[in-house]
Amino acid sequence: METTTSRFKWLNFFAIILVIPTVYFITISVLKYRLGVSGPFDSITPLLERWGIKESLGWNINLLILFGPIIAVIISARQILYIDWHAAIDRIDIRVTVFKKVLPLAILLLSGLTLISLFAYLVGENF
Secondary structure: OOOHHHHOHHHHHHHHHHHHHHHHHHHHHHHHHOOOOOHHHHHHHHHHHHOOOOOOOOOOHHHHHHHHHHHHHHHHHHHHEEEEEEEOOOOEEEEEEEOOOHHHHHHHHHHHHHHHHHHHHHHHHHO
């Protein structure tokens, strides 16, 4: 029997690498603008400006901050969800199986929370 954990270790690592910049950016933004701790944000601002944080959405850090968690959700969901469906003449049978893998579930939860916070920022900033 083949274990799927060893096969997907590099996918979990890749998903975590995609989520970390967004989590870090949200954390230092909350520290600066909500809690008044400006040290981490001010120290990374020159680097983020060189990477294009103030520019519009394009091939810069903004793309990673926005789409990194989305790709991580897809990678994690692919590891824990299995959808099996069979179509017959009179019915369609669909079975969804969720595997209990701790690391992909944690990555999925972290990515989901970052996407929710980005959506809350989008709604709060524009309305």
